[in-house]
Amino acid sequence: xxxxxxxxxxxxxxxxxxxxxxxxxxxxxxxxxxxxxxxxxxxxxxxxxxxxxxxxxxxxxxxxxxxxxxxxxxxxxxxxxxxxxxxxxxxxxxxxxxxxxxxxxxxxxxxxxxxxxxxxxxxxxxxxxxxxxxxxxxxxxxxxxxxxxxxxxxxxxxxxxxxxxxxxxxxxxxxxxxxxxxxxxxxxxxxxxxxxxxxxxxxxxxxxxxxxxxxxxxxxxxxxxxxxxxxxxxxxxxxxxxxxxxxxxxxxxxxxxxxxx
Numbered sequence: 001x002x003x004x005x006x007x008x009x010x011x012x013x014x015x016x017x018x019x020x021x022x023x024x025x026x027x028x029x030x031x032x033x034x035x036x037x038x039x040x041x042x043x044x045x046x047x048x049x050x051x052x053x054x055x056x057x058x059x060x061x062x063x064x065x066x067x068x069x070x071x072x073x074x075x076x077x078x079x080x081x082x083x084x085x086x087x088x089x090x091x092x093x094x095x096x097x098x099x100x101x102x103x104x105x106x107x108x109x110x111x112x113x114x115x116x117x118x119x120x121x122x123x124x125x126x127x128x129x130x131x132x133x134x135x136x137x138x139x140x141x142x143x144x145x146x147x148x149x150x151x152x153x154x155x156x157x158x159x160x161x162x163x164x165x166x167x168x169x170x171x172x173x174x175x176x177x178x179x180x181x182x183x184x185x186x187x188x189x190x191x192x193x194x195x196x197x198x199x200x201x202x203x204x205x206x207x208x209x210x211x212x213x214x215x216x217x218x219x220x221x222x223x224x225x226x227x228x229x230x231x232x233x234x235x236x237x238x239x240x241x242x243x244x245x246x247x248x249x250x251x252x253x254x255x256x257x258x259x260x261x
Contacts, residue, residue: 044097045240047081049197050233051189056182057235059104059174063215066204068170074113075167076201077175078214080123081238083159093159095151095241096130101163102143102176102235110138110173113166114147118156123199124208125162130154138173151241163236164201177232181221192224196231 060077062068068075083093096116103112115132117125131152138145147163154161165175177198183189199214201207207215217232224230 043242045083045242046237047083047240048237049079050178050235051180051183051193052178052235053188054179054182054186056179056186057102058177058179058232060177061170061174063200063203063217068167068203071170071203073202075170075203076164076206077167077217077234078162078164078199078201079234079236079238080119080160080162080197080199080214081240082197083240083242093154093156093240093242096149096154096161097151097239097241098149099147099163100237100239101145101147101165103138103145104143104174104176105138105140105172106174107169107172108140109169110140111135111168112138112173113168115164115166116149116152117162117164118154119160119162121160122208122213123160123162123197124213125164125201126156130161135168143176154240159240161238163238176235177217178235180224180230180232181219192221192230193233194225194230196233198232198234198236 062070063075099114099116101114103110113132113134114136115129117129118127120126131149133147136145136147167173167175180189180193184192196216196218198217199207200217201214203215205211207213217234218229219232220229222228
């Protein structure tokens with residue numbers, strides 16, 4: 001697979017929707033944001049839930065009124081991947097080749113920890129980490145950070161697993177998410193996204209410990225879904241080794257799920 005990406009310089013910053021204020025911001029690339037390209041291997045499934053068709057994204061410095069720089073311990077964010085979302089199906093998950101994740105590095109000191117866990121039915125982590133990257137310095141030259149796992153075995157029930165990042169230096173780096181309200185304005189999103197896979201695992205509280213489930217990454221927007229709220233997604237891909245033939249880049253889950261939202 002190809003992991004070298006092109007990402008154009010970011011130029012415009014505006015205020016985000018109400019729920020995340022003042023801790024998220026719009027950012028737009030001058031000529032649009034380049035999504036990862038390249039064909040997956042025949043026995044590989046590429047899972048990605050985000051949509052950046054409009055070229056607008058958010059960067060997040062906190063969530064739901066809690067600034068991450070004010071936390072006593074690092075904020076934790078993550079994406080829960082479900083192998084059943086592979087676009088042409090998959091008999092079984094064998095391994096995880098890597099995670100590709102977009103981050104905004106604000107200074108040369110941006111550091112994160114990234115850990116991989118099996119997940120329960122609520123998308124909370126189960127057991128000890130399967131693998132981890134610690135004190136990882138976010139590359140300032142390319143927001144797409146590739147965490148190579150070398151065909152890590154996935155012994156997870158239902159092949160459901162989570163990539164969780166701890167924001168160790170919140171003044172120096174922040175994660176990106178898509179911006180469905182801008183996608184909607186640009187008429188490149190068929191319907192509002194009313195289910196999500198991206199979560200906050202810790203901001204003001206540890207949500208899995210306190211509630212038994214992580215906090216969905218949501219935005220308020222009038223007319224969205226059934227309760228004026230829609231889900232946004234961290235900009236991340238997982239490359240899963242599977243048995244059985246699979247679709248390639250041509251038909252990604254991000255494209256197909258528009259039909260069902």
